[in-house]
């Protein structure tokens with residue numbers, strides 16, 4: 001029985017309603033990703049780990065909404081999203097191919113009170129592919145509040161191009177495990193138990209984020225390494241996996 | 242609310258009356274979205290209890306639950322992350338059968354569903370009686386997979402699917418509403434997909 005999951009108080013994490021956001025910057029770090037920097041009107045600052053919902057509306061009133069984790073630190077005046085472009089994805093292709101600076105987007109956030117790090121306690125972040133986005137927010141926040149010592153990271157993907165801001169993650173000390181490519185002295189291969197084991201910190205909350213398959217793989221590995229389930233928080237990016 | 246988003250056409254769509262507003266048909270997939278480590282629970286160690294404001298607090302083991310009258314749900318399920326799975330099925334026992342055995346007291350008006358992981362979700366009692374909720378161990382004729390809540394989960398298919406607690410272990414009847422896990426973390430207390438009750442305040 002975990003205590004954290006069954007705590008009864010509503011947590012203090014901030015939460016915001018629907019807002020209009022203006023797209024300030026659009027960048028394509030790789031052909032399969034887009035970075036949107038949004039000026040959210042009347043914004044409520046997030047905590048690292050929280051996400052926004054983006055809602056698109058067609059002329060006939062049809063809507064499509066998807067969740068996107070915030071990549072930026074709370075101290076950033078803009079809200080930054082990093083979105084992987086899925087070839088047949090309805091919302092990610094629109095955000096990657098159509099959105100331009102000056103566009104208005106309807107967003108709701110910040111959302112989430114569980115997968116949240118406030119920068120006061122030791123934390124381990126384990127992210128797969130786009131699941132590294134909330135960890136990036138944590139890393140940037142750790143730098144902003146000058147507490148990089150509290151955070152230890154591991155990220156995994158097929159290639160470097162499948163990770164958000166890989167250089168920044170590496171600079172934050174993240175273990176970078178690429179399954180398709182050799183990187184530095186590390187041969188191609190999925191994240192290993194030894195790599196994760198070196199990060200496990202007694203008393204820390206471990207944040208696991210990525211596709212359902214990655215989250216399952218990493219969280220089971222952590223439990224095998226002796227991490228109490230109660231200290232592992234999982235965010236599964238849907239829907240595929 | 243705001244008007245159309247510049248340039249957004251959206252995926253080709255045909256009106257499907259089974260889809261609540263803002264939902265899309267995910268087809269044969271069945272995504273997994275949970276906030277905790279998937280627990281491995283052997284069926285012979287699983288049990289479910291009904292307690293709180295009931296005349297006879299009662300618990301059933303795996304074998305005992307399987308001896309209760311079987312009940313199947315056939316229909317649709319709706320996840321708050323906007324996918325719906327249409328025309329699926331789950332088999333187990335109706336929550337009515339468990340509640341009838343335990344005997345809710347007159348003042349019981351809410352239920353807290355609890356998983357062996359500590360996950361909780363709150364429901365009005367009215368949403369789990371009258372053939373609206375099940376405790377299930379099969380999905381489309383096969384044993385319920387662990388990542389979908391196996392060996393046994395609850396389903397309350399007329400509400401968003403986070404109300405359908407995986408790895409269900411306990412139903413506690415209360416005379417007041419208390420927020421469960423996602424409900425404390427920003428999600429709606431009732432979660433009716435037809436009213437788009439996704440987040441607190443909807």
Ligand SMILES: Cc1cc2nc3c(=O)[nH]c(=O)nc-3n(C[C@H](O)[C@H](O)[C@H](O)COP(=O)(O)OP(=O)(O)OC[C@H]3O[C@@H](n4cnc5c(N)ncnc54)[C@H](O)[C@@H]3O)c2cc1C
Pocket residue numbers: 051066067068069070082083084085086088089090091092093130133134235236237238239240252265266267322
């Ligand atoms: C809390 C949370 C945070 C997230 N954060 C991020 C993030 O920071 N960055 C990020 O990139 N993603 C993130 N995601 C995932 C994101 O929300 C979307 O799921 C993702 O962008 C895909 O959306 P889409 O509309 O492009 O694809 P969808 O249109 O939803 O399709 C996804 C897949 O499902 C299939 N599919 C679904 N419906 C149909 C259909 N009707 N017809 C055909 N195929 C279909 C497609 O094959 C496609 O590959 C997050 C998810 C969650 C839950």
